[in-house]
Amino acid sequence: MNKVSSLQVISPNVKYTEDHIYADYEYEETLVTKKDNAITVKPYQTSLCIRTARKVGRVGVMLVGWGGNNGSTFTAAVLANKHQISWNTKNGKMEPNWYGSITQASTVRLGIDEKGNDFYVGMSELLPMVHPDDLVIDGWDISPLNLAESMVRAKVIDYDLQQKLKKEMATMKPRPAIYDPDFIAANQADRATNLIRGTRYEQYLQVRADIKDFRDKNKLDRIIVLWTANTERFCDVRPGIHDTAENLERALRNNESEISPSTIFALAAIDEGCYYINGSPQNTIVDGVVERAEKMGVFVAGDDFKSGQTKLKSVLVDFLVSAGLKPVSIVSYNHLGNNDGKNLSAPKQFRSKEITKSNVVDDMVESNPILYKPGEKPDHVVVIKYVPYVGDSKRAMDEYTSEILLHGTNTLAVHNTCEDSLLAAPLMLDLVVLAELLGRVHVRRDHTHEWSGLHAVLSALSYLVKAPLAARGAPVVNALFKQRAALDNLLRACLALRPATHMQLEHKVPFLRSDLQSGAMFAGDAPPAKRQRHAQNGAQ
Ligand SMILES: NC(=O)c1ccc[n+]([C@@H]2O[C@H](COP(=O)([O-])OP(=O)(O)OC[C@H]3O[C@@H](n4cnc5c(N)ncnc54)[C@H](O)[C@@H]3O)[C@@H](O)[C@H]2O)c1
Ligand SMILES: O=P([O-])([O-])O[C@@H]1[C@@H](O)[C@H](O)[C@@H](O)[C@H](O)[C@@H]1O
Numbered sequence: 001m002n003k004v005s006s007l008q009v010i011s012p013n014v015k016y017t018e019d020h021i022y023a024d025y026e027y028e029e030t031l032v033t034k035k036d037n038a039i040t041v042k043p044y045q046t047s048l049c050i051r052t053a054r055k056v057g058r059v060g061v062m063l064v065g066w067g068g069n070n071g072s073t074f075t076a077a078v079l080a081n082k083h084q085i086s087w088n089t090k091n092g093k094m095e096p097n098w099y100g101s102i103t104q105a106s107t108v109r110l111g112i113d114e115k116g117n118d119f120y121v122g123m124s125e126l127l128p129m130v131h132p133d134d135l136v137i138d139g140w141d142i143s144p145l146n147l148a149e150s151m152v153r154a155k156v157i158d159y160d161l162q163q164k165l166k167k168e169m170a171t172m173k174p175r176p177a178i179y180d181p182d183f184i185a186a187n188q189a190d191r192a193t194n195l196i197r198g199t200r201y202e203q204y205l206q207v208r209a210d211i212k213d214f215r216d217k218n219k220l221d222r223i224i225v226l227w228t229a230n231t232e233r234f235c236d237v238r239p240g241i242h243d244t245a246e247n248l249e250r251a252l253r254n255n256e257s258e259i260s261p262s263t264i265f266a267l268a269a270i271d272e273g274c275y276y277i278n279g280s281p282q283n284t285i286v287d288g289v290v291e292r293a294e295k296m297g298v299f300v301a302g303d304d305f306k307s308g309q310t311k312l313k314s315v316l317v318d319f320l321v322s323a324g325l326k327p328v329s330i331v332s333y334n335h336l337g338n339n340d341g342k343n344l345s346a347p348k349q350f351r352s353k354e355i356t357k358s359n360v361v362d363d364m365v366e367s368n369p370i371l372y373k374p375g376e377k378p379d380h381v382v383v384i385k386y387v388p389y390v391g392d393s394k395r396a397m398d399e400y401t402s403e404i405l406l407h408g409t410n411t412l413a414v415h416n417t418c419e420d421s422l423l424a425a426p427l428m429l430d431l432v433v434l435a436e437l438l439g440r441v442h443v444r445r446d447h448t449h450e451w452s453g454l455h456a457v458l459s460a461l462s463y464l465v466k467a468p469l470a471a472r473g474a475p476v477v478n479a480l481f482k483q484r485a486a487l488d489n490l491l492r493a494c495l496a497l498r499p500a501t502h503m504q505l506e507h508k509v510p511f512l513r514s515d516l517q518s519g520a521m522f523a524g525d526a527p528p529a530k531r532q533r534h535a536q537n538g539a540q
Pocket of ligand 1: 064066067068069070071140141142143177178179180184191228229230232261262279280281304305306307308338339340343420421423424
């Protein structure tokens with residue numbers, strides 16, 4: 001697919017200045033109320049102006065767990081693509097790519113061409129996004145291995161590519177990290193030799209100093225801290241400790257043992273003005289962290305990369321339920337032999353993962369009261385076994401049994417083998433690229449109001465995680481296609497483009513079809529400027 005040289009929306013509702021894109025957008029929703037058996041439906045619109053800053057700046061990524069399978073694979077992928085390194089395999093010469101990344105390898109439908117065919121562009125063509133080649137990478141790990149040694153240990157990257165990356169990755173050494181054996185499996189202890197010593201508050205200060213050092217040395221405008229370290233046990237959330245920013249700060253200074261390493265990293269990142277993203281399942285982002293992020297005007301997002309088995313589950317269950325078929329039994333089994341699997345072989349760490357892998361069907365089940373009584377759920381079992389021999393090549397086996405017409409049953413059996421880190425690394429990129437972009441998006445009602453950033457809990461990234469965090473009280477959406485549509489339509493809204501409906505009426509309504517074929521459909525002007533004045537005002 002040829003890269004689109006530049007994308008320009010010609011509309012009275014869009015204004016481009018050197019620094020910003022201003023979009024006048026009518027946000028539409030429908031209020032539904034039910035009383036007894038009477039349902040009333042009332043569409044409504046909210047007029048918004050959306051402003052997107054066009055300049056990206058210098059972006060840094062700091063990975064917690066940099067030396068892990070995901071961290072080393074992500075780094076290898078960035079370098080292989082940046083330097084366009086090809087390598088030889090038994091199947092011939094390979095070129096680098098970003099398959100699995102929605103920003104780099106997926107497309108968004110923009111509209112139709114004159115013949116009525118759908119027109120798609122790469123997601124990264126829609127709005128200014130940081131290019132993966134321009135990312136500056138750093139991070140921490142409790143293991144002292146440099147990134148070349150980590151890549152070899154991970155056994156994910158092809159041998160010939162490893163040889164071509166080794167020299168540069170050997171210069172990358174994870175900073176000492178925060179280790180608390182109470183939060184990850186005891187079997188990780190032998191790696192834990194690259195540590196920040198001292199109290200939890202002293203560790204917090206050191207992480208902040210590390211971030212400052214990274215920012216200053218590389219003259220960075222934005223830093224995103226992404227946790228891809230081992231899964232921790234859930235922390236026991238306690239009032240007076242985790243519930244407010246003030247209590248969390250006090251508890252940290254008091255060296256409270258129930259504050260996890262990941263929460264310390266999150267606080268340090270936020271206090272340095274960084275976005276913090278949790279790629280693991282534990283409950284790092286407690287209320288005190290969210291409150292801190294809100295005060296600092298930065299994003300937090302998570303939890304747990306949605307990479308393979310769970311991503312498929314959030315498609316299959318959505319398909320079954322929306323087809324009026326009733327999933328009644330879901331069994332997800334997998335075994336893997338990487339260090340993640342080793343850590344997850346411990347009960348408390350597995351429990352964290354079991355929670356995020358199990359809750360992913362809740363919204364889809366609750367969407368269909370025809371199939372499910374209130375509170376009724378499918379049987380749902382998650383099994384993860386550690387089998388060292390298979391390494392990063394996770395073997396996933398799923399069975400979905402559904403009730404169908406007249407109480408028949410339908411059973412879907414799925415087998416999925418993949419290098420887990422090759423699925424996760426592109427998601428890490430997308431989390432960084434999209435978080436950075438959405439940090440440049442601001443919204444206001446009109447010129448009489450102040451600009452507002454998006455909510456500190458960045459639920460727009462839900463497509464990329466198993467257990468999406470949302471603003472307190474907001475519904476959690478796990479269905480993959482709804483998550484994707486929400487993201488695509490948010491990006492379209494930044495260009496004053498209405499949500500994609502896929503209705504194709506120009507092929508379904510005869511006179512519209514005639515308009516299309518005669519060219520009359522596009523002869524007129526764009527829709528009237530609903531609120532052109534705000535676009536003009538936005539430029540002030
Ligand atoms: N497909 C996937 O690989 C996938 C999908 C979803 C979630 N995850 C999650 O991503 C995380 C990383 O997965 P992985 O396969 O890279 O695991 P990994 O064990 O290879 O890497 C984790 C790294 O974190 C380091 N570490 C542990 N505790 C640390 C701490 N407190 N501070 C800094 N570093 C620390 C370890 O030394 C290790 O190098 C895990 O929590 C996993 O559950 C992975
Ligand atoms: O593929 P997916 O379900 O999205 O997620 C994966 C699990 O299946 C796997 O068991 C676990 O080790 C990985 O960390 C990851 O969470």
